[in-house]
Amino acid sequence: MIGPHSTRFSSHNCFIKWAGDGYGDSLGLHCDQGGVPQPWGRVALNANCNWCLTEYTLANGAFACVPGSHLRASHPVQPAAAREAVPVECPKGSLIAFHGQLWHGAYPRKTPGLRVTISNYFRHSAIQPQDDIPNHFPRELADDCDDPAAFKQLAGFGLPYQSQALPVPKARREMAENLS
Numbered sequence: 760m761i762g763p764h765s766t767r768f769s770s771h772n773c774f775i776k777w778a779g780d781g782y783g784d785s786l787g788l789h790c791d792q793g794g795v796p797q798p799w800g801r802v803a804l805n806a807n808c809n810w811c812l813t814e815y816t817l818a819n820g821a822f823a824c825v826p827g828s829h830l831r832a833s834h835p836v837q838p839a840a841a842r843e844a845v846p847v848e849c850p851k852g853s854l855i856a857f858h859g860q861l862w863h864g865a866y867p868r869k870t871p872g873l874r875v876t877i878s879n880y881f882r883h884s885a886i887q888p889q890d891d892i893p894n895h896f897p898r899e900l901a902d903d904c905d906d907p908a909a910f911k912q913l914a915g916f917g918l919p920y921q922s923q924a925l926p927v928p929k930a931r932r933e934m935a936e937n938l939s
């Protein structure tokens with residue numbers, strides 16, 4: 760969706776859902792990528808991959824989405840949006856990949872136990888990451904995976920102008936006082 764050469768990591772988070780009202784009647788519908796003006800509104804500047812570590816069923820608190828809503832380049836308008844939503848039901852281990860402008864949320868969990876999800880959020884290389892992965896992810900850990908080259912590209916390691924390279928000059932006290 761974003762493009763093989765321009766895709767980078769943005770953040771990695773975990774969602775844990777238990778029995779209750781969840782996000783309520785709105786199903787928490789939202790776009791992860793909001794406020795993007797036309798003509799860019801339809802471009803996937805962000806995309807999300809929900810890795811379902813437990814089974815998704817309607818009763819278990821499945822992911823909710825409005826199919827095709829990423830083409831509307833707008834935010835969900837309630838209560839109509841929730842009526843259009845459908846559950847994504849899938850076995851544990853599934854990956855739900857979706858465009859940053861898809862209207863999505865989740866149904867409340869009505870059964871005991873937990874729904875556990877890892878949200879791997881990706882961005883176009885022109886977009887700043889939510890987590891400063893290029894500067895703060897331990898580089899040696901990148902070698903400890905199946906495809907270190909792909910990981911390093913997705914992490915955005917090694918690009919220039921990402922952090923301060925030289926000491927920041929500071930004004931001497933009397934110079935700062937003369938200027939004030």
Ligand SMILES: O=C(O)CCC(=O)C(=O)O
Nearest residue numbers: 774791807822864865878
């Ligand atoms: O499944 C959920 O509770 C919502 C997931 C979500 O909004 C996301 O991963 O961006």
Ligand SMILES: [Fe+2]
Nearest residue numbers: 789790791863
């Ligand atoms: Fe989201």
